[in-house]
Amino acid sequence: MPEFFKFDQIEYHMGAAGRTVKVSSDLEEGSILVIKGPSGAGKTTLLRILARLLECDKGQVFLQGQNWLSFTPQLWRSKINYLAQKPAVFNGTVLDNLKKPFALKIKKDMFNLDEAIDGLRELSLNENLIHQDARTLSGGETARITLLRPILFKPNILLLDEPFASLDDNSARSVMEFLKRWLENETGRGIVMVTHNDIYKDISGIKIQELELSEPGVN
Amino acid sequence: MDAGVIPISNTQLALSVILVLITGVISAALRLELLKPLLWGTVRTYLQLTLIGYALTYIFNINNLILIIVIISLMCLVASRTAVRGSPRAGRYSMLLGFFSLWTSTFLVGTIVMVLIISPEPWYSARIAIPIFGMILGNSMNGIALSLERLFSEVKSKISEIEALLSFGASPWESVRDCVKEALRAGMTPTINSLMVVGLVSLPGMMTGQILAGADPQQASRPLPVVVMLMIAAAVAIGCLMLVLLYYKKLFTKEDAIAHYV
Ligand SMILES: Nc1ncnc2c1ncn2[C@@H]1O[C@H](COP(=O)(O)OP(=O)(O)OP(=O)(O)O)[C@@H](O)[C@H]1O
Ligand SMILES: [Mg+2]
Numbered sequence: 001m002p003e004f005f006k007f008d009q010i011e012y013h014m015g016a017a018g019r020t021v022k023v024s025s026d027l028e029e030g031s032i033l034v035i036k037g038p039s040g041a042g043k044t045t046l047l048r049i050l051a052r053l054l055e056c057d058k059g060q061v062f063l064q065g066q067n068w069l070s071f072t073p074q075l076w077r078s079k080i081n082y083l084a085q086k087p088a089v090f091n092g093t094v095l096d097n098l099k100k101p102f103a104l105k106i107k108k109d110m111f112n113l114d115e116a117i118d119g120l121r122e123l124s125l126n127e128n129l130i131h132q133d134a135r136t137l138s139g140g141e142t143a144r145i146t147l148l149r150p151i152l153f154k155p156n157i158l159l160l161d162e163p164f165a166s167l168d169d170n171s172a173r174s175v176m177e178f179l180k181r182w183l184e185n186e187t188g189r190g191i192v193m194v195t196h197n198d199i200y201k202d203i204s205g206i207k208i209q210e211l212e213l214s215e216p217g218v219n
Numbered sequence: 220m221d222a223g224v225i226p227i228s229n230t231q232l233a234l235s236v237i238l239v240l241i242t243g244v245i246s247a248a249l250r251l252e253l254l255k256p257l258l259w260g261t262v263r264t265y266l267q268l269t270l271i272g273y274a275l276t277y278i279f280n281i282n283n284l285i286l287i288i289v290i291i292s293l294m295c296l297v298a299s300r301t302a303v304r305g306s307p308r309a310g311r312y313s314m315l316l317g318f319f320s321l322w323t324s325t326f327l328v329g330t331i332v333m334v335l336i337i338s339p340e341p342w343y344s345a346r347i348a349i350p351i352f353g354m355i356l357g358n359s360m361n362g363i364a365l366s367l368e369r370l371f372s373e374v375k376s377k378i379s380e381i382e383a384l385l386s387f388g389a390s391p392w393e394s395v396r397d398c399v400k401e402a403l404r405a406g407m408t409p410t411i412n413s414l415m416v417v418g419l420v421s422l423p424g425m426m427t428g429q430i431l432a433g434a435d436p437q438q439a440s441r442p443l444p445v446v447v448m449l450m451i452a453a454a455v456a457i458g459c460l461m462l463v464l465l466y467y468k469k470l471f472t473k474e475d476a477i478a479h480y481v
Binding site: 076088100106 | 379380382383384385386387388389390393472474475476477
């Protein structure tokens, strides 16, 4: 039985200084891997590499034993879905925003409105929000709507970059529970997240990977 | 009918320096620092037009198809250099794409006009081909330059939306389709505007030339200027479309991610 998701000896350098980071880790099905490290350690960079939005110098990633290069970048990204630290909001209503990824050729399923409305409720958002202009949402609402977008898209792995950054403790906790339920609802799911928040502490089965901020020339 | 070309003597030509002086005084008064480029531009205008006069006489007399193709290709080369100057990677590759799009659209439209619509004897008559192709090129060049500039500025300002689409598995085309549309619109708007106001605000260059040369305005307004306007529109559309469609791929890496220099 191959590991669910694993990155092996990923090596990359950042910025003009050329600091190099080496990291390996893995994730079990239905669980969460938390990437920790000081600001500028390269956490965002790592997630972007895992989503193949950036190229790394060395290393390989496997999903259910299959090498990442055996997928097209499009297929890979539809399975390993990256949510940016400052997620993009498209022109139009919240509904337009949630539907947007379903217009892509790679996505064969239809958009399901009931699921979207359930999602809003579970994230303690008012369902009337769905017809609001997405650009008028508050910071915390934006964070939850842009999180709901990949959830409805149903990737295998969610790569979340500081999903709690603009949420108060209560909302953060409800988002965390929501993510936990998402993991348990179906097989073949996992989450890699970067966060400075420690609400994951009470949850079992969380693995933590530290990214050290090493000096240039070290390693 | 034949009133002949309006004669302009060398003295009169020299007097046109007054026009340069007016602009020069404005530039000096406002410290626009345009005096040097203005003088250089004036000298170049006199020189280039004088030389091209001799060259054209020579080319018209020889009237050789190969020579005409070479001349027009050279014109395309100069135009493509100007057109791609606005792109962040104005390297050889941009030039090549610019040249290819300009050349193809110009020759496609120009040849149709020469063979099917004007059909002089011979069909490639230099006296007609060179001005016609020149007009097409000048307009396509501006259209392409505008399109390219808009493509880059759109992609830059929508970079987070583009990456969001890519991260859901969008193809490069799906992720920048809206930007490509905007770029095409930007390139074609001046041409479409000029179709709207032609005759009301400006006269087509060709008609101006014919009227200054003494032609009857009614005769001069059709059918040739109509053909010219439409052919310019077609060439601009084809040129912009080709360039933008060839170029947008360059914004991506071979892994279909946004390239770092965007
Ligand atoms: N496109 C880029 N060009 C140059 N340097 C970059 C680029 N992207 C990231 N960097 C640099 O790489 C380093 C790591 O950036 P990264 O965004 O991965 O940090 P992070 O760990 O996510 O930090 P934070 O917790 O503040 O979000 C930073 O020093 C950053 O300035
Ligand atoms: Mg970050």
